[in-house]
Amino acid sequence: MTMLGQKVHIIAKPVQYRWDYGDGRSLGPTTTMGGPLPQDRWGEKTRTSHAYAATGDFSVVLTTYFQGTYSVNGGPDLPIPNQGQFSSPPQTVSVWRSVTRNYADDCITNPRGEGCPAASTTKGR
Template sequence: MPRIAADIQRQFQNLPVSAGRVVAQPSPNTLRGAETNFYADAVEQQFDITMFGQKVHVVATPVQYAWNYGDGTVFGPQPSMGGPLPQDRWGEKTRTSHAYGATGDFQVVLTTSFQGTYSVNSGPPLQIPGQGQFSAPPQTISVWRSLTRNYADDCHVNPQGQGCPGVGAGGVR
């Protein structure tokens, strides 16, 4: 049993624990300067392994989340996995949201820290020292810019007016 306790932390880090996945709202495109809501989709996982001829049951529970937003900004580790927003609230600042200052494609990486317990041969659960850290596959987010232009022409009265469908910026089709 002491050999298992000494080895379990190393084994825990090598288990195929899924860090979860990165979810972005909106996605796959967002706007420069607007808050993009990111959250983790991570769950508790259980594993049955054999160590030194003993049956070991391991439970991995997500407890901390670190976000690398791909533009040099890192947030965490911290305990909030974030959560989804209804579409009419996209753009609001959340605990895990990020506003990009530049356009381009960015690789967002989530690293989830898991706390583990183990039991040997159906015995009582014991705490695994430390935490295991696992990274989710990168999620690409494309940051675009938006332009707003105001025009005084009424396209019904003057269909050739600047800003009317089919008319270029100079007012000519």
């Protein structure tokens, strides 16, 4: 870019990351940025994984910290003091829990079995 008639070249390099999981817990700053997993690896624990204690919708924010250098008119690279940081817009994560049960029969064989329509009308009797 040109600034005050001088050619200025800036390089910003991400060096740390902070994950705010939206439930009061966070990770970082850490050098691990994380990333998506292919569907066949869902459920695998990673260095940025987080287990939620409750269900609900949570706003997750990733803050990235940058260090940089600059040069003027092709001169030597000079360090930019301190770090810059930028936070992503909040991303909503919906956390659900499910329960799986196996049964030996179906609702035709046992209409009052767990999960069958007739079971809800007979509860409490």
